[in-house]
Amino acid sequence: MGYYLSVLTFTSITVVAITSIYVITGLAGLFSLGQAAFMAVGAYTSGILITRLSMPFLPAVVFGIAAGMLAAFLVGIPTLKLRRDYIALVTFGFGEAIIAILNNTANVTGGAMGLVGITPYTTTPVAVGIAVLAVVLARNFKYSRFGRQCIAVKNDEVAAASMGVNVAGIKMMAFLFGSALTALAGTLYASYTTYVEPGLFVWTLSAEWIIIVFFGGVNSLTGAVVAAVLLGTLPEILRATAEWRIAIYSVLVLLIINFRPSGIFGEYELPLWRSIARRFRRAG
Amino acid sequence: MQGERNAASTPPVGDALAPGAGVGPGSGPSVGLGPSVGLGPGPGSGPEGVVLRAEGLDKHFGGVYAVRNLTMQVEQGHTVSLIGPNGAGKTTVFNLLSGVNPPDAGRIVLAGEEISGMPQHQIARAGIGRTFQNIRLFPGLDVAENVMLSLDARNRYHWYDGLLRLPAFHREDRASRDQLQEYLAAVALEKYAHSKPAELSYGYQRRVELARALAARPRVLLLDEPAAGLNPGEVEEFIELLERLKGDYNLTILIIEHRMQVVMRMSSHVYVMNFGALIAEGTPEQIQNDPAVVSAYIGDAHA
Numbered sequence A: 001m002g003y004y005l006s007v008l009t010f011t012s013i014t015v016v017a018i019t020s021i022y023v024i025t026g027l028a029g030l031f032s033l034g035q036a037a038f039m040a041v042g043a044y045t046s047g048i049l050i051t052r053l054s055m056p057f058l059p060a061v062v063f064g065i066a067a068g069m070l071a072a073f074l075v076g077i078p079t080l081k082l083r084r085d086y087i088a089l090v091t092f093g094f095g096e097a098i099i100a101i102l103n104n105t106a107n108v109t110g111g112a113m114g115l116v117g118i119t120p121y122t123t124t125p126v127a128v129g130i131a132v133l134a135v136v137l138a139r140n141f142k143y144s145r146f147g148r149q150c151i152a153v154k155n156d157e158v159a160a161a162s163m164g165v166n167v168a169g170i171k172m173m174a175f176l177f178g179s180a181l182t183a184l185a186g187t188l189y190a191s192y193t194t195y196v197e198p199g200l201f202v203w204t205l206s207a208e209w210i211i212i213v214f215f216g217g218v219n220s221l222t223g224a225v226v227a228a229v230l231l232g233t234l235p236e237i238l239r240a241t242a243e244w245r246i247a248i249y250s251v252l253v254l255l256i257i258n259f260r261p262s263g264i265f266g267e268y269e270l271p272l273w274r275s276i277a278r279r280f281r282r283a284g
Numbered sequence B: 001m002q003g004e005r006n007a008a009s010t011p012p013v014g015d016a017l018a019p020g021a022g023v024g025p026g027s028g029p030s031v032g033l034g035p036s037v038g039l040g041p042g043p044g045s046g047p048e049g050v051v052l053r054a055e056g057l058d059k060h061f062g063g064v065y066a067v068r069n070l071t072m073q074v075e076q077g078h079t080v081s082l083i084g085p086n087g088a089g090k091t092t093v094f095n096l097l098s099g100v101n102p103p104d105a106g107r108i109v110l111a112g113e114e115i116s117g118m119p120q121h122q123i124a125r126a127g128i129g130r131t132f133q134n135i136r137l138f139p140g141l142d143v144a145e146n147v148m149l150s151l152d153a154r155n156r157y158h159w160y161d162g163l164l165r166l167p168a169f170h171r172e173d174r175a176s177r178d179q180l181q182e183y184l185a186a187v188a189l190e191k192y193a194h195s196k197p198a199e200l201s202y203g204y205q206r207r208v209e210l211a212r213a214l215a216a217r218p219r220v221l222l223l224d225e226p227a228a229g230l231n232p233g234e235v236e237e238f239i240e241l242l243e244r245l246k247g248d249y250n251l252t253i254l255i256i257e258h259r260m261q262v263v264m265r266m267s268s269h270v271y272v273m274n275f276g277a278l279i280a281e282g283t284p285e286q287i288q289n290d291p292a293v294v295s296a297y298i299g300d301a302h303a
């Protein structure tokens, strides 16, 4: 039982992280190969506040999210103006730099040895509840003017700007909102495992997340969530080693690219998620 | 943020288009600054009716002067045509006016406000609306969402209103959806609200693009070859649609068009470009008989 609850908790944390990638990559079309570093920022900030200052969970989570957004803002200013293919490279560099900083500030972070003794505040219901909340927020974002502007900018920046969309502004908003969710996943993680080390958050994790989102369908939040649950749970159930995970993901990438480039769900969304929009349309 | 131009609740034939909206003390300085092109003697050509004015625009790409010392203006409520052979620089003029490219020299004044040098999205919000020569709809959004996007630029609810679906979100989103129905009806595409642009015929895609530009409630609407690719019957239909919309929404239009049918029927004033520069301007009748225009078109496929 405990084992299944643990899988459920880890999967919920993955869902939060995947939701953040859906916003950044699926909606805004930005590829961040350093996104896992923002999970590290959330995890370390909350972890340090809890262990060193005995801060309660909720404020620690809030500070963790704020730190993640601050880091995203600083990374985003020089990065988001770049061409899309460069964004992936530069976020990769920033991500690895953040990991290097965590490694080299051992007096605060514990360095490569990791940060230990974080209070285990993250219970399974907390993790599941926050995962549901993250998905609802992402859905609301998608069907707001901001979500439409993200998709328009992903499709055609010149046309979007001609319709009055602030291209740089909406990219920054998507990056900040997404990174807030990534950092939130980090705070949950730290207070679940009670232990974090920099090596957990390197670029391969960012790449895994992007693969999961593409597997589900980069234009479908439903697909992203389903893929997160499937691919987050499967390796745990199979008790696959890290090497096997990489092998599984590589095969998935090949299958998707060759047989279903738009992902399992394409652009499909569960009707439930659009119900409010529909109701307004009927009224209109 | 977008000034007090439009309240979400007002009907679409908006305040911005009210008679005299283009008149402002700011439009004063432009009077007399354009000696290089004589103002046409046509009706309503007084400077007080000028809503858009470009002066001395230059743009070059590498060694090619796409636009050279171009001065032109558009009066409130008029339809003005910009014609010329392929490669004359017409689309580049639109790109300068709408801020896609900044001009190398010259200035652009919209309703008394200098817009040259402003970021593209602010120019759009200031009142320049446009369509593209090659239709540029958003393939990831359905027809309704494509049009919604233009309405969105005017909405003012904040990110937290959207994320948490607070009352401001519901209020403005609902108002936008009501207006959306009207714009879809204006181009007779209500049935296709939930289709993706790629599922529509070329002519329908043109109409979606028109609805999207209309929904932004521009002071001046720039149409880049809107009738290209339509068959003669569709062109007739298109002219009728455009004339109707012009009346309903009190539009001011600058149109690039090769079809003389459209130019002659619709415009009160015509500018003719070749090799980046203006070579003639006047009423459609004057232009038709202008020797410089005739010679520019000789050998051109669109003559």
Ligand SMILES: Nc1ncnc2c1ncn2[C@@H]1O[C@H](COP(=O)(O)OP(=O)(O)O)[C@@H](O)[C@H]1O
Pocket: B061, B064, B065, B066, B084, B085, B086, B087, B088, B089, B090, B091, B092, B093
């Ligand atoms: N972004 C650009 N980069 C380089 N050259 C361009 C660009 N836009 C237009 N041009 C050049 O400017 C000239 C005018 O083009 P354009 O404005 O598209 O003409 P038109 O719309 O009248 O057919 C052409 O020689 C074209 O190749």
Ligand SMILES: [Mg+2]
Pocket: B090, B091, B092, B133
């Ligand atoms: Mg052109």
